[in-house]
Amino acid sequence: MSNQKLVIRLEPRSISACASLPDELSFIGNALQHQVDVFEQSKDADIILDLAPTGTGKTKAGLTVLKHQPNKSAVYIAPTNALIEQQTEAAKQFVRDANLPHVVKSASAKDIKSWPDEKVGRRSGEKLYNVLRNPTTVFDDVGANTPILLVTNPDIFYYATFFAYNNLDRGNIAAGFYTKFSTVIFDEFHLYDAKQLVGMLFYLAYSHVFRFFQDGRKVVLLTATPEPACELALQNFKQAGVKIARIDGEAGNTNLLPSQTAVNLELRPKPDSKEEWLAELTAEVVQRFRERPDENGAVILDSLDNINRLSTLLRQQGIGDDIGRITGPAPKKDRERAMQCQIILATSTVDVGFNFEKYPKPKRQNLDWLIFSARDRAAFWQRIGRVGRVLGKSETNIDSESIAYLPANAWEEGLTSLDTSEGRTALKDVLETLPCLDKPFLKAYWRSEAFLEIARPLLELEEMLEGLAEEKFILELFNTLKSIFEGNRTWDDYRYRMKLLRGAETIAKKTPKEIKKDWKYIKGGQAFVRTFIKAKFPEDWDDLQAGRTTLDEYVDLFKKDEDALAELKEFAEVFSTSYAPLFSFRSSLFESLSIRDPYGFILDESEETRLDPFHLLRYYEFVQNGDYIEVTSRAAEAYQLSFELRYTDNWQEFISTELNKLTAFKNCRIIRTLGGGTRPTDQIQSLNKHLLPGIIICPRTNAAVIFQLNKQGIISYPITIVCNDVEKEYRFFAGLSGILAIAMKFKQLRLPDDEVFIAG
Secondary structure, X not given: OOOOOEEEEEOOEEEEEOOOOOHHHHHHOOOXXXXXHHHHHOOOOOEEEEOOOOOOOHHHHHHHHHHHOOOOOEEEEOOOHHHHHHHHHHHHHHHHHXXXXXXXXXXXXXXXXXXXXXXXXXXXXXXXXXXXXXXXXXXXXXXXXXXXXXXXXXXXXXXXXXXXXXXXOHHHHHHHHHHOOOEEEEEOHHHOOHHHHHHHHHHHHHHHHOOOOOOOOXXXXXXXXXXXXXXXXXXXXXXXXXXXXXXXXXXXXXXXXXEEOOEEEEEEEOOOOHHHHHHHHHHHHHHHHHHOOOOOEEEEOOOHHHHHHHHHHXXXXXXXXXXXXXXXXXXXXXXXXXXXXXXXXXXHHHHOOOOOOOOOOOOOOOOOEEEEEOOOHHHHHHHHOOOOEOOOOOOOOOOEEEEEEEOOHHHHOOHHHOOOOOHHHHHHHHHHOOHHHOOOHHHHHHOOHHHHHHHHHHHHHHHHOOOOHHHHHHHHHHHHHHHHHOOOOOHHHHHHHHHHHHHHHHHHHOOHHHHHHHHHHOXXXXXXXXXXXXXXXXXXXHHHHHOOOOOXXXXXXXXXXXXXXXXXXXXXXXXXXXXHHHHOOOOOOOOOEEEEOOOOOOOOOOOEEEEOHHHHHHHEEEEEEOOEEEEEEEOOOOOEEEEEEEOOXXXXXXXXXXXXXXXXXXXXXXXXXXXOEEEOOOOOHHHOOXXXXXXXXXXXXXXXXXXXXXXXXXXXXXXXXXXXXXXXXXXXEEOHHHHHHHHHHOOEEEOOOOOEEEOO
């Protein structure tokens, strides 16, 4: 049988303890060698990559770099808000132990909003800038000239360095993030998606081109599983002269300490049937619970609904008191309770800095068994690294067990060639060859129209540096990024495109009266009006190109012709909304909803949380109850979600103007159906958007493409186009999915102004 289960024993892992601790790190005590190596290598290297396994103290390793520049500020980028809190406490303890002068402040969006506003005003951007400039202006407990260690997340870091704060603060904040920090630590960066990696790599390129590495800036990258695409990017930096040190905690063979038990691993293909898989998972968990009542275990799945349904099935088996859920919607109180349960059910939330701590602490591993699914290699190695951790434990020789569900394609692509007698190395080598475990988005994202994303900070920097000696670095920075991301156009192209977009964004926000008066003087305004004329009035564009008319004549036109003015504003709204997903850190089309869960379908103890509206619509029945949406029951079957677009012209006009085009659609609404019947969604007001960005394609001519993209996690939805003369069915790739879909599988797409973009 081609997809038979495979069983392999992964040998125990060890990590080197430090035999001779430098005086500067004597406060650490029982240091590991990789922690000392990070400290020593960072004396000379610009970028330090710590590849030690999960759960072996990489956070402390990164913080040792502060000792080289003890009076200068630093930033620590933790991947989630939950980890910000954890790493802030770890950093405070490290600073105390190391006798460093830094004040440590957590800086999630919620934290920044809660900072005192008596001295600097209430805007979050204003507070953040003043903390960067001088923390004493915000915090009374900070002395003058005290260096700060800011613990934040990739969202804040991205918005700061990509000039995404409001107009009043964004320049100051970006300048602070680019110049303030001598030590920059990116934690768990293997979990970064394409957009987050763009932000990180842009910062590295800026630090190189603008000579911050020459001035002593140190960047520490912490990961147990580096992404190959990111490895290639770092190789480009190395070739450009950036000094990069790689630290592997398992490279030494002396002073070894056990870090993970042997793991008896079974590899299984993930079943196509959800019900079949959940029944299989339930049986596996119940068997372990009843046959091994003294062992602790966990199930980690990618789907929130699968975890919630598994929880229901296990409760029906009578073990509800012994299980706890750790998921994105679960509040802190629920997570703390779940950690002490014998069986933990979790989503990818636990992939980030989560140690499954038990109290009182067991003498052996915290997790004896683990069942998990993995979409890619990084997730596989992160999750298998969670079971059997024994660093610092007194009992280290009790084997652990694990079942890993991989995509069924893995068996077709050669997983069966695995020599199950050769352990971890053989498994790693085989998994590296399986295309189904690749992260599909990175290169496609970088080489698509998404490359325009980096043009925003580049243009802002160019304008800030206009007339200064550093202005020459902008082209060098662009070319560095172009070599990393394999872009295929010039800086002049992207600069012009970004000016167009900026003009569109500004015009879209103005009233008709303001547009009449200001459009010629808006940054990018004249360029955008030219694009408007070219896209909407080809004959007028020919006259403008030939010099038979001038742009000045449109001043009077927009003053007198209200219809032309309204059409300009609408075109600006469509143009800017089409690109908005590129500059938004969150991939969801809609904000999460405040929900109440009184019956425990989603939460174990708490009743209130926030939930993705698509998840709510697909899997639950609900009612509006004041400011909250109350979940009343689980849907008998999962709803089918689709869209309906009312197009106020004929079908042929739709095909010629809207199909295969990145744009934004008005008169578009979400439909949810079950068994042919439609359920209303109007009660969720936040779903009623004026414009929805994305791409609509033909499902028949692109059936194979849609199937492939769906297997790679790029979701499309059925959409009914209701024209004046006919109704037709198509597929809708919403938001950023549209750009990714075209970049990965289509040769061409039209942009909002009908220009053609050649992806890759």
